[in-house]
Amino acid sequence: MKHTSFKDMNCSLAQSLEIVGERWSLLIIRDTAFGIRRFDHIQQSLGIARNILTQRLSKLTNEGILVKARGKAGRMEYQLTDKGWDLQPLLLSLFQWGEKYQPHPEGERMCFVDSTSGNPIQPMAVRSSDGRLLKSADVWAKRGPGLNKEIVQ
Amino acid sequence: MKHTSFKDMNCSLAQSLEIVGERWSLLIIRDTAFGIRRFDHIQQSLGIARNILTQRLSKLTNEGILVKARGKAGRMEYQLTDKGWDLQPLLLSLFQWGEKYQPHPEGERMCFVDSTSGNPIQPMAVRSSDGRLLKSADVWAKRGPGLNKEIVQ
DNA sequence: GACTAATAGTTGCATTATAAAACTAAAAGT
DNA sequence: ACTTTTAGTTTTATAATGCAACTATTAGTC
Incomplete structure (x- = not known):
């Protein structure tokens, strides 16, 4: 293997990336979420090589x-x-x-809305247990029982 | 290995993945967020090849x-x-x-807390403009001025 | 029921990103 | 002045990617 595996890293981020952190995977998942669900349609939508698509689909499956x-x-x-x-x-x-930092010159590409009201959803954000919006500096990481080393974010 | 670029895809997800959607990038960003910020420290933390780390760091920079x-x-x-x-x-x-679907047998690996209260943060979730938690089926995608095709999630 | 077209892949080959190890230049410490 | 650490670069091999052509199965048509 020329790719080093992340499986031995005891980190939930690494575990997630081992499954989903590959160039095409999230684009395939995006397509299926948008209703593009058939082999040829995904292939044409993404321009992905057919053999690679086969590999990714079976991995995701x-x-x-x-x-x-x-x-x-x-x-x-x-x-x-x-x-x-x-x-x-x-x-x-x-x-x-991506929309924030690589915007399209003509404006927003996609707008995600609440299906009942039709209003745009809130920006994804970190919230405290009592609902306050947290700045990145206000989020700390504590070790849990599945980990040994002390880490601070 | 050759890589097809995502830059021509008019999609903010693809634009993000072009920058950040690569095996090591998010792990490097994780390390810097956790205070691991020097070349050798990142290299040892991740086990990444030194030449690859050089490439990734200059790209992210x-x-x-x-x-x-x-x-x-x-x-x-x-x-x-x-x-x-x-x-x-x-x-x-x-x-x-990752914590939900690839849990560690001994329990949670890391717990993210609000620095002021010490309480765990809320799970990341999608919210309507008036603050309701939305299920995935209740989120719709509408085309914006930066896009042409109609898409529904 | 035979023929055609579409679908969902597979196979083989060329290219290039990744990885591993050894090497190097500059700065820091003693 | 000498050694050590740091932050990379260089070199070579290997495996993942991409491309094109091919194949087997299913669906639709006459």
């Missing part, structure tokens, strides 16, 4: 992020599981950061 | 996520900029997802 199933049209499609949908905060954080 | 500066000890160090700290929601989303 093995990890329980996608399930392969026969869709309404009778064709196979890849659907997000609950585990996959749980990546939504991550996806939206990436969308919003 | 060129993108304005890190700045290279002389630290208190007189040594060079890489510090997060505001743009870099704005990735915190993304990092915490990844941490929490």
Whole structure:
């Protein structure tokens, strides 16, 4: 392997990146979330090589992020599981950061809204247990039982 | 390995991934956020090859996520900029997802707390403008002026 | 029911990013 | 003046990526 595995790192971030932290994975997950669920459609949407797409889809399926199933049209499609949908905060954080720092000259590319009211959602942010918005400097990391070393953010 | 660039994709997610969506980048950003800021320290912390680390650090510096500066000890160090700290929601989303789906047998690896109260922060979640927690199915994507095609999440 | 087209991949080969190790120049410490 | 640490660079190999062509299965049409 020319890629070093992150599996031995005892860090939940590294564990997540081992599964989802690869060039195409989150774009595939984005497509399935947007309703692009069939092999050829994803391939055309992303311009990804077909063999690489095969590899990524089977990895995401093995990890329980996608399930392969026969869709309404009778064709196979890849659907997000609950585990996959749980990546939504991550996806939206990436969308919003990209929109903030690499904006399109003509304005916002996509706007995410609450389906009931139609109003835009709030920016992804860190909140205290009593609901206050926290600045990055106000978030500290404490070791838990699964870890040994003391770390401070 | 050749890599297709995401820069031509008119998608803020793809733009973000072009900068930050690479195996090591977010781990480097994690380290700098945790106070591991010097070349050798990052290299030992991650086990990353030195030439790759050089490449990543200069990319992250060129993108304005890190700045290279002389630290208190007189040594060079890489510090997060505001743009870099704005990735915190993304990092915490990844941490929490990894903790949920790849937990450590002995319990939570890290606990992020509000520095003033010491209480754990809330799980990263999507909220409507009036503060309600939204389920993934309740979030819709609308095209903005920077985009042409209609997409629904 | 045979023929055609679309779908969902697989195979083989060329390219290049990654990795590992050894090497180097500059600064810091003694 | 000497050694050590730091922050990289250089060199070589290997494996992941990308591309194009090919294949097997399913769906639609006459």
